[in-house]
Amino acid sequence: MNQRALWIGLLTLLPFTHLHAAELTLELGNGSQRLSSTQLLAHPQAQRVKISDDVSYKRSMHYRAVPLAALLDGVQPGDHLQLVASDGFAAELSAAPILSQTGSQAWLAIEDPAQPWPVLGKSKPSAGPFYLVWQNPAASQIGPEQWPFQLTAIRKLAPVEQRFPQLLPAADASPAVQAGFAQYQKNCMACHRLNGAGDSQLGPDLNIPHNPTEYFSGDFLTRYIRDPQSLRRWPQGKMPGFAVEVLSDKELGELVEYLGHMTGRKMQP
Structure with missing residues (x-):
């Protein structure tokens, strides 16, 4: 043998x-x-x-x-x-x-x-x-x-706020933006970084070089979050859609408010 x-x-x-x-x-x-x-x-x-x-x-x-x-x-x-x-x-x-x-x-x-x-x-x-x-x-x-x-x-x-201050909205940000930051942590941070901050290695950064609120006009961003494949059909796309049962219209609006707010708080990684 x-x-x-x-x-x-x-x-x-x-x-x-x-x-x-x-x-x-x-x-x-x-x-x-x-x-x-x-x-x-x-x-x-x-x-x-x-x-x-x-x-x-x-x-x-x-x-x-x-x-x-x-x-x-x-x-x-x-x-x-x-x-x-x-x-x-x-x-x-x-x-x-x-x-x-x-x-x-x-x-x-x-x-x-x-x-x-x-x-x-x-x-x-x-x-x-x-x-x-x-x-x-x-x-x-x-x-x-x-x-x-x-x-x-x-x-x-340590909590996200302590580990990644680059994600924090301004101290005087509206309650909707603050609520949107919580939605970002719950629904987006597992896949994405923002301002280079986060530990995920899966999805693109949501503020650098451009925030999605800067290149999605009208209601296209909310439509994309609800059903990514309805706007950009891509067999390799991994992002799931967020149904209203998971992310209510109010919560989705808060998330978009946070993302829009962060366009004015860009920090290079």
């Missing part, structure tokens, strides 16, 4: 999960910890959960999952978390809804290498190996951007 054949033979003797187990990194202010999918699938609180109206799969799904709160040792409701995906998506989220015993329930779904999840679409992988899913998301106003999939890391960080 040659060396290559011997190596292949030895690999077949290893457990499948040891070959394909993924790792999730936790950085919660007390050092860095890595948990493999094998460890998480065997977690004492792991159980089978049903997720109705799954944001990524657009249908009901069942997962083996762990309450995310069970993994956040030392995290307090007032803390701020960032959940990072392998494609550069970086969701910003208060710890409060994750730790709450009422309202929405946050679960870390774990893909079993022996029972892989469905793919998300043609030529796309699954939502695994780790995926933040929610039961009863409406109770805590959890939006689609708070369902990050293909997770690689969860970090406890």
Whole structure:
């Protein structure tokens, strides 16, 4: 038997999960910890959960999952978390809804290498190996951007306002602009930067060199946010549309107010 054949033979003797187990990194202010999918699938609180109206799969799904709160040792409701995906998506989220015993329930779904999840679409992988899913998301106003999939890391960080002052509106900005800043953090920041500020590596900067309010005239920007493909049909386009159930007309107007306000506050990265 040659060396290559011997190596292949030895690999077949290893457990499948040891070959394909993924790792999730936790950085919660007390050092860095890595948990493999094998460890998480065997977690004492792991159980089978049903997720109705799954944001990524657009249908009901069942997962083996762990309450995310069970993994956040030392995290307090007032803390701020960032959940990072392998494609550069970086969701910003208060710890409060994750730790709450009422309202929405946050679960870390774990893909079993022996029972892989469905793919998300043609030529796309699954939502695994780790995926933040929610039961009863409406109770805590959890939006689609708070369902990050293909997770690689969860970090406890300072709030966005402290980490990225380049995103702050002027102190005398209107209440609508201030509210729009909150909508930006919830719905846009996971994919985009603004003034170079943010940790996402996915979408373009929304102020440098030009703000979308500078090149979308009339109501085209709001129409684009509602349904990007209706204005710019592009098979590779990744931006989802934001339905009125997710972002109300009032909230969308506030978001556009914030973006317009920031045209006067451009800062080079």
